[in-house]
Amino acid sequence: METVLSINGLTKTFGRLTAVNNLHLEVKRGQVFGMLGPNGSGKTTTLGMLMGVVNSTSGSFSWFGQPPTSHVRKKIGAVLEHPIFYPYLSGQKNLELMAMIKEAPVANIPKVLELVELKGREHDKYKTYSLGMKQRLAIASALLNDPIVLILDEPTNGLDPMGIAEIREIIKKIAADGKTIILASHLLDEVQKVCTHFAVLKRGNLMHYGPVDDVGKGEEMVEVAAYHDDLGVLLQEFIGSATVKKENNEFLVMMKEGYHSQDLNRFLFDKGIVASHLITKKKTLEKQFLEILAEGQVMNSIKK
């Protein structure tokens, strides 16, 4: 697949602080790429370097296999951190100005305003907008030039639950068009819902990189409850269980590789026990994320 973005050993230091450390990454066409990491892990700094506002200390990156120029940036829609607009201009005028810079057709303005449901308020001054409206205008502006790549840094910050769901739908729709999206976010279940790949940063170091689909793979976890006094002991006897933990009235069984919930169910049934509660728990991205951070294993290069 075609490489959209390739990052080679990108590093940024602010005095003694290393905000991004020797980062290697690749983003391919059509991926929805999640950038995860705790506060201050270097997500915004990385995106800032990719968009030409932060000068890198060392390392390089290329967009579409070409060295980054301002011309390439015109084809990328990006909002980093907060929405930034001229407060004394209306939403419409702000977008007109942006269209001039991006050399985008002015005819796109009503379309993107429609998409983020700001129609009717576009002639009000930007400074009178609510936080959510500012976010929506920012997303509209990122879509203005029909971009090939969309970069969103916490795009749902300050949006209401409906707004968050709408943005999710917009992102999915854009992704379905075959566009590439890079998304930095702290909302892990959102990332899990929309992203195809993700990377985890911690203090500027790359800790993990891989497809989101892999998250659910590996050992399974099963939650069981049954009206039986020695259920805990029995579960330990099951050859498929790695560990058994009691949580409230349920047991949490970590399965060995190759064993699944139906094996456990059959085992209990053979013992004459009928489970009153049996749920297969897939590992969430959140859980994996916390594990990755806890492991503390730095991944300095990726397999291509």
Place this chain on the structure above:
Amino acid sequence: MLHLLRIDLKKMTSYRTFWVICGIYFFTLIIGAASGMELLRMLSRLIEGFGQEINIDRIPLYHFPDIWQNLAWTSGLLKMGVAIMVVVSITNEYTYRTIRQNIIDGMSREEFLLSKVYTNLLLSLASMVSVFLIAVVTGLIYSPELDFPYAFTGISFYPAYFLEIFAFLSFALMLGIFVQRSGLTIILLLFSYLIELIVKSNVDNYFPGAIQFFPLESIMNLVPMPFARYVFQEIRDQVTILSIAIAAVWTFLFNYFAYLKLKKSDI
């Protein structure tokens, strides 16, 4: 070039502060130029004997060709007004962080700076043209007779006046890019004259010839103060190549320093 200029003008033309400052500037320019004669008349009425000692109607303030230099010099005093406009325009980009978004959206840092420099050129050009037109109109009103080509001597002060404005706006733009906050930049802009004065007065004792090379001095030197001629003193009534050269080099340096700063800083 026009594209970049249009981008910067788009930012300004819906900004009320821009129109207020521009309005005050051009209004003062016109009123100031047109009312000099009335001012003299008023003085002669207020101060007893003023009119007798110097016959005010005999002072050819507004006569061709004196009016060219007189008006160019007086209008040069008002350039602080446009400079404040330029400072507000550039420091706003930092306080609102819109410079960051402009770059993200696909302007290069050079283009961003150029868009501001082009606006400076336009403001300088507009100032020059306005003052020139005012000079033509008032000159036609007050001059008793037109004596060509003598009436045109000193007209070369207009390109010099253009450079004077553009050099000062370049200085203001550079300060704005370095300081990034409007209040502080405006204070520095005002104080820079004082600072240069202090340095100059020290240098004056040792190398008087070096004075003309100071940045603000070189800008003031483009159009020298003309009024001493009315008390029968020798004045320079020609544009000199050296004064143009020094000011042009400083103008280049101001913009170049702004470029270097913009180039190497994180935005």
